[in-house]
Amino acid sequence: MSLEGFESMPFSVSIESVDYGPVFVQEPDDIIFPTDSDEKKVALNCEARGNPVPNYRWLRNGTELDLESDYRYSLIEGNLIINNPSEAKDAGHYQCLTANSLGSILSREAILQFAYLGNFSGRTRSAVSVREGQGVVLMCSPPPHSPEIIYSWVFNEFPSFVAEDSRRFISQETGNLYISKVQTSDVGSYICLVKNTVTNARVLSPPTPLTLRNDGVMGEYEPKIEVHFPFMVTAAKGMTVKMECFALGNPVPTISWMKVNGYIPSKARLRKSQGVLEIPNVQLDDAGIYECRAENSRGRNSFRGQLQVYNYPHWVEKLNDTHLDSGSPLRWECKATGKPRPTYRWLKNGVPLLAQSRVEMVNGVLMIHNVNQSDAGMYQCLAENKYGSIYASAELKVLASAPVFALNQLKKTIIITKGQEVLIECKPQGSPKPTISWKKGDKAVRESKRIAILPDGSLRILNASKPDEGKYICRGENVFGSAEILASVFVKEPTRIELTPKKIELTVGESIVLNCKAIHDASLDVSFYWTLKGQPIDFEKERGHFESIRAQASSADLMIRNILLMHAGRYGCRVQTTADSVSDEADLLVRGPPGPPGIVIVEEITDSTATLSWSPAADNHSPISSYNLQARSPFSLGWQTVKTVPEIITGDMESAMAVDLNPWVEYEFRVVATNPIGTGDPSTPSRMIRTNEAGKNLENWSYSFENEEKPIPHMAYN
Structure with a gap:
């Protein structure tokens, strides 16, 4: 079932509980019932779904069947069972009618027909006598049958069948046997055999003797078309069409085919020595006028007929x-x-x-x-x-239902501040759609540039002020009834906020208190929320440094103890009331000892000196005053300050020479920065370097730092 449109139903319901009319799951199909079947019953199927569960009735030829008055009928769910069916009583067009409390629908028509094959008349058939060379037609005169039958002819005795060729033709339309030119070999007894396409039953006609007259031989004559397709052939799109054409004549005529004003479809096939034109899967453009021609040396004969291709109805929409x-x-x-x-x-x-x-x-x-x-x-x-x-x-x-509001819409309280927009929704469910009206107190709301009733029924008030306070009533009404909701609107003074101090500069280890004060409507409660760099402060996690202090109802303090460099940034205070929300921010700058200098590079080395360079350290808001160069060797007790040139390395320098080193000793170097607040962390140590042997200094010595793990010295000895 299509569920389109369910979203417009007045209430939200689960799909299992929705009532809906019948929808066919299965409709009856055409049936051909063999009269000699051992089954002795016919079943016409019908199944529908719906809520409530549908019931079933059946119609035959448009008239409802009385299933109770005829014992042969029974209904199993929606399926009609006919016991001991007979053609006289039961053949016809059947339809299933299914219904529930929401309505009824009728199925497609299904045709019930009976398959049978009667017997030929037992009357003796007269002999047919012709001259040699003459054409002849032997009549089959089939017995009563349904549906189609297939014809063949037995010559003299079973199972010797007449073989069709250019001279002999069996029409599957009439069953007759046509011999265009009789020869002496054709003399004998002919029996028509018919076979039912459904039951496969076969019956034989009485024999028809064919004899030759003794008054001479038939001379040559022009073709005479004895078998042809109808003047109007109709076929359903997709079917196989067979058109017959056969002529008597002496000499034996040749059959050919053409399509007038067109070409015979390439898929077409010629059967029985061109006596049958077969077009499989016929299409609309195969329609037209077809011609068959019969020709021999004495002349020509032709026949034209029209093929019309129809198409069963098919849904587009x-x-x-x-x-x-x-x-x-x-x-x-x-x-x-x-x-x-x-x-x-x-x-x-x-x-x-x-x-x-x-x-x-x-x-x-x-x-x-x-x-x-x-x-x-x-x-x-x-x-x-x-x-x-x-x-x-x-x-x-x-x-069709009176207006009704959801429970959560029946009573509302709306609190806003001056200048804000008020929007009161009014969406009653009902059918037909309720008309909406608004009152403030006992007076109808008058629309203006500032006050409007929106298309969906909601009331909007722009730039609200104190006179807009009051009780608003929305009424939904249709022909089946009405319903109301009440909304109370309160307009308050807007909240303001003061955060102090606005800009603070502190040194690591110091403390500060930020004060956040709210100036608000006395009838409103306020809540305070603190953030650092846009993220809420986690007071549990940062208990050693942050504390929220609420000494008064309208203000809050943020205590920051033992400040670290990481606490620098923008602090926010947000004040929330039931009517509005406002916020403010303050910037906190933290000064501290310098950060560690960047990587230390050994640029030149002798037996007693090493020239070093480094990247500047972060000054953390207090300028670097000096750098200190330290070294460590296997013979020292940890890191030791070394003598340098220049002796004092100022904060703006990025290189210096360590002197008074021992020859042929492995050293590591690091740099420490100092500012007025203190000394920072040391840099990462340099790679371990060995000084030269005494008296064997390098003229040009440098490192390739492309490979960090293995510095490559380029040396030139004195």
Whole structure:
């Protein structure tokens, strides 16, 4: 079932509890029942779903079956069972009608027909006598049968069958045997054999003797077409079409085919020595006028007939289930293709829908003006041409209910501050859609540039002020009733905030108190929230450094103890009331000892000196006054300050020479920065370097730092 439109239902419900009209799961199919079947019963299937569960009835040739008055009928769920079926009583067109409390729908038509094959008349057939060279037609005269049968002929005795060729032809339309030019070998007894395509039953006709007259031989004569397809051949798109053409004549005529004003389809095949033109999977463009020609040396004969290809109706656009408010217009359109072009009919609850003043039906379009409860039900559009019909079904629900508000909408309190916008929602559920009206106290709300009732029923007040305070009542009303909600609006003075101090400069280890004060409407409670660099301060985690102090109802303090460099940044205070929220920020700068200098590089080395360079350290808001160079060797007790050139390394320098080193000793070097606040952490140590042997200094010595793990010395010895 299509659930389109359920979102417009007045209440939120689970899909399992929704009532809906019948929808077919299975419709009955055409059945051919063999009369000699051992089954002795026919089952026509029908299944539908719906809520409530649908019931079933059956129609035969448009008349409802009385399932209780005939013991042969039984109903198993929706399936119709016919016991001991007979053609006289039961052949016809069947439809399943399924219904529940929301409506009824009618299934497609299913044809029940019976397959049988009677016996030939036992009357002796007269002999057929012809001259040699003459053409002859032997009549089959088949017995009663249903449906189609296949013809063949036995020559003299079974199983010697007549072989078809350019001279002999068996029509599958009439069953007759045609011999265009009789020869002496054709003399004998001929029996027509027919076979039912469904039951495979076979019966034989009485024999027809064929003899030759003794009054001479038939001379040559022009062709005479004895077998041809109808003047008008009709076939369904996709079927296989077979057109027959055969002629008598002496000499034996040759059959050829053509399509007038066109070409015979390439998929076409010629059967029985060109006596049958077969077109599989016929399409609309295969239609046209076809001609067969019979020719021999004495002349030519031809026949023309038209092939028309039809197409069963096929849906292009179906119907969708629709839910409408009472009083709304309905417009449904169904579209189908087919050849001939389909016409349309409409059913309501399985019965033809009649045009009225409110109901119009034009070219597959159904319009109902001002729907009401009587219009609710199951509708079907039938698209049909003379070759078949198809059904599309949909349910119309007409919603009719008094307005109702959700419980959480019935009473509201709205608190805002001056200048803000007030928006009071009013969305009652009801069908038809309720009209909305607003009152303030006992007076109707008057719309203005500042006050407007929005299309969805909500009330909007711009730039609110104290006179806008009060009780507002929204009323939803339709033909079935009304409902109201109440909203109380309070307009307060806007909250202001003062955060002090605004800009602070501190040294590591010091403390500070930030004060946040709210100036607010006395009737409102306030809450304070602190942030650092946009993130809420976690007072539990930062208990050793941060503390929130609330000494007064309208102010809050942030105590920051033993400040670290990481505590520098922008602090925010946000004040929240039930009416508004305001915030302010302060910047805190923290001065501290320098950071560690960057990586130390040994640029040149001798037996007693090393030239070093480094990247500047972060000054942490207090200028670096000096750098101290330290070294460590296997013979020292940890890191020791070394003598340098220059002796004092000022804060703006980035290189110096360590002197008085011992020859042929491995050293590591590091740099420490100092500012007025203190000495910072040392740099990362340099790579370990060995001084030269005494008297063997390098003229040009440098490191390649492309490979950090293995410095490569480039040396030139004196």
